[in-house]
Amino acid sequence: MAAKSSTMPGKKSIFVAYFMWLFTGIFGGHHFYLRRDRHAFVWWTTLGGFIVGWLGEIFRIPRYVREANDDPQYVEELARRVIQNKKPPFSMNRFTGMLMVGYSWAQMTMFAIPPDSFWGINLRYLNLLIPVALGLDKARRQVVKGNKDKAKTEISVCDMDDSKAKPEGVWTVGNIGNEEGSLKWPLLGAFAAYPIRYYVFDDSIWFTIMLLASACAFDSYSKRWRRTPKKKTHNVKRVSILATCACIYLSLWCSYLYFHGTITDSEGDEVPIYEALHHFFTSPWWLDVKQCIAETYQYAQHHGWYEVWKQIIDLSDPHGEQNAYRGIFPAACACELGPYERLKAVLGVNRDSSQSEITSVWRKLSRENHPDKVKDEAERRAAQERFMEIQQAYEILSNSKHRRNRRNKKDNSDEINI
Template sequence: MANVFIAYILWLVGGGVGLHHFYLGRDRQAFIWWATFGGCFGAGWFRDLWRIPEYIFAANKDEGYIKDFLHKRTCYKSPPFCPVRFCGELVLGWSFGILARLCVPEENAYEGIGWLICVIVPPCAVALGVHVVANVKPQKATYVWPLLGAMCGIPWIVNDTANIHYSAVLSAVFVNWQGKEWNPEVGNNRGFCRRFFSLTFCCLLYSSIWGVAIYQTASITTKEGEEIPLREAIPNFFKSPAWAEMKQSFKELYEFYQVHGFEKLWEELVEKLDPTGEANAYKVLKVTDNASEKEIKASYKKLAKQWHPDKHTDPQKKAEAQEKFMEIQQAYEILSKISHKRMRMNKKDREEEKIMIE
């Protein structure tokens, strides 16, 4: 039996990802909330504040709820039009369509097979999104009508493959016009494990498609202002010296673990991560990690003089010099603080040693 107190607790702590809906057996709605950040960026989550009692009655198959539901089915041949559900169909349908469109790189979207995919696949994705919302209880719908509506938006997509919104509107209109009917099932009769794995699979699939979309369409801007597609940047990264160094570091850590065990490995890992910034500071000042304070100071003065912004008149070079100069100053400050801290600790240890001897 679903409990109203637990439902509200789950709404409060995990409502943004639909946790309370999963608890109440409303798996489709849980997925919608997860995929749209709390039901259209929190709007649905807030609305659930006063909708949860009705969901509790449905989950518990309350006699009064069932009686009222049967009365509605008698009065209305099909579920009445609901503006909130219609907006949900638009949002999820549009987001599914945009996601499908983003999986095709921009340079391939206007010719050949890429163009054909951009014309055919997004309407199917739109229809799927509308279909998911249209099947949230107490109603259900077939996939045919939202698909027919989405396909009616193809003329606009042919003209511009980014015109997904026409398909979303028409798909939602069609499913509300002819595609919906009452769902006689009250509550959720499926087992917990089946529900959990089904929902997890859908979430992972949706996340994977977003990963493909980001990989295909995202880009990285270099300091020269050149945009490099992410799908080119990632393979290049795996060929870069940085990746080679990272692999070598992991190899060394694994070998270290085999010899010294996990405790020593953790200490080594912390040292490799350089949380204090000490290793990077040595690198910036171009000195070794066993350099004396005198050597560090001399290197700092030399580099600060070399990179002082006042030596440059060109605005771009002056900005670069300013950035480098600040980095050098920060590195010197880090090493100075670490040095003074170690000196204080050594002094304290010597004093404690002296007290113990006395």
């Protein structure tokens, strides 16, 4: 019994709720804190109810906190409202928000459907899911706004834990908070108005008619008070469910951008994103990268991933040795500085040159590029910069040689001890 009670959340703080409302409010962070997960998800998908809903909550946070804490005074007030009203009363704020969110989600579902055949399959029949998405959004908004009027949001925690990730989630989402209703009526209203799209080709008109039909059906025939509260769920389960819902919503955005998005090339021509991606994955650059990844994987299979990591560290030049060679040996062009063998062909030195050879080259270049030999002020400044580069490069290479010598001495001493 004690273990069970330890997993239950404690009392919620008004200060923390306002803090999260201010900094994470448009993403629903304060609602997640108050265990209003569906409300949080709606705010995340609509950026705080199109900002307007987020701003309007500034005076409702104390009531949300009382709901989350099961405040006795609030519970008594809710019971009195349930007795006075046989059915939850109509709320214009809730109804308007329901239409706005439903319109947004239904539009997103429609745009996510490929307009043309995809892999030879015509997916236009998926447009029949638009009324389902619409009904889901309306019911979800019903929850959000339902908590604004006469709601006990202790029940509006993440109730998506049952079979609620299915299409039947329309009915479930419409049953959070202090209100509940059946799935049948909002779906019947949406599907009854859906054929209008074949006679009215303006999306804004037939979408609005379908929204009104579904919302009115739910509000008139399906809505009723919730009598029994839902059980609270563990935070891990809440996060996993919200993450799943977020992935589904983001997949709609990805589908919309993939099939309907365009990019503009350097000549000002618009190219569909799906065509650009197809050409990208067949481009020489990507094929080279793919080949490089395959070779790296094969190398790791034979030598181990630690050797791959060592190669990455060496190529990143953490001590600046490769750049130092560029500073000391300016006669070598950029293309000659890649392999150190080319440095030897150009100047007779390479990375394995001794300290005395590097010192000799450094002294020679220091004399040739000394600023005192230049009379012109502009040329003297350039010579001074060049002189400083040579000094810095010499210092880096000298330190590198000293480190290498210390490692060699240490390895030799270890062998002798063995």
